[in-house]
Amino acid sequence: MLGNTILIPIMAVAIKFLTESDFTTIQMLGWRSILVMLVLLPFLLSQKIRQEIFQADLKAHLIHATLSLSSMSCFYFALRTLPIVTVTSINFITPTIALILASFLYKDKVSIRGWCALIGGFLGTLIILKPDLTGLSADMIVVLVGSFLAACTNLAVRRMPARSSNFAVIFYLTCSGMIFFAIPSTLDFRVPIGHEWLWIIVLGFVALLVHSLITLSYRLASSMLVGVLDYLRIIWALGFGYFIFQESINLVDVMGVALICASGFISFSLTKPAGQAIKKVL
Secondary structure (H helix, E strand, O other), X not given: OHHHHHHHHHHHHHHHHHHHOOOOHHHHHHHHHXXXXXXXXXXXXOHHXXXXXXXXXXXXXXXXXXXXXXXXXXXXXXXXXXXXXXXXXXXXXXXXXXXXXXXXXXOOOOOHHHHXXXXXXXXXXXHHHOOEOOEOOHXXXXXXXHHHHHHHHHHHHHOOOOOOOHHHXXXXXXXXXXXXXXXXXXXXXXXXXXXXHXXXXXXXXXXXXXXXXXXXXXXHOOHHHHHHHHOOHHHHHHHHHHHHHOOOOOHHHHHHHHHXXXXXXXHHHOXXXXXHHHHHHO
16 A cells, blocks of 8 residues: 555656646546556466456446446546645545445444544545635536545445455456447547657556555455555655646645545544554554
C-alpha cells in the first residue's frame, strides 16, 4: 500500500498530461486496457494460471469489474479539470462510505462515532469543493460518485471468494476494460505521438501495479492498516500538484482535508480487526 501512495498520484499526473494533449477519458482507458492485457497474455501460457481463471467465480468478478471500472472512469474524468489534491482528498471519504454501506448490507450496527465520521467527512468534502448557490459542478459530482463506487469496489474485493486468485481478479478486470473501453475507443481511435507514448505507457504500467497491489493489500492485511497507510497519498498529491501543475491549497482546504482524514481514521478504528492491528503496530 505504501507503493500505491506514490503510484496513484503518478497515474494522476499521466492523466493530466494526456488531457492537455486532448485525449478523451475513453481513449485513455482504452489504451490502458490494451497495454495491461499485452502484459497479462504471456502468463496464460501457464497451465496453473489458466486453471485459476477457469475456476474463478465469474459472478463475483463481474460485480467487481463493473464497480471498479465505473469508479475508475469517474476519477479519470474528474482529473481532467479538478486539482490532483482535490480528487485525492475527496477519495478519502471512501472508507467512511464503506462503513455505512457495510452496516446496511451486513446489518452491522453503526455507533455514534461512525455517524460522526460520516458527518465529519461530509463537512470536509463541502469545505474542499466549496459549492456555490448553484450547487456542485458536474466534475465535483462525478468525483463524489467515484468515491461511492470505490467504497463498493473495496467491499467487493473483501468478499471475493478464495478460489478467485489475484491474477484472476486483474485478468477479468482487464477483459472487462477491453470490452467497455478499448473496443468503443476504436470509434475515435488515436495513436499517441512523441511524448504522448511516454504517458500512455506510464498510465498502463502504473495501472497494472496499482490494481495488483490494492488486491494484495486488502487480501493479505487488515483493512485498517491498509487504509491508514493510504492517507500518505495526500503528501504526493500535494507535491505533484504544486511542483508540476502549480496547484495550490489554502488553510481552508487544509481544514477540509483534516476533517476527511479524521473521519477515515475513525471509520478504520471501528472495523473488527482494528484493535488487533493497532496492537501489532505498537
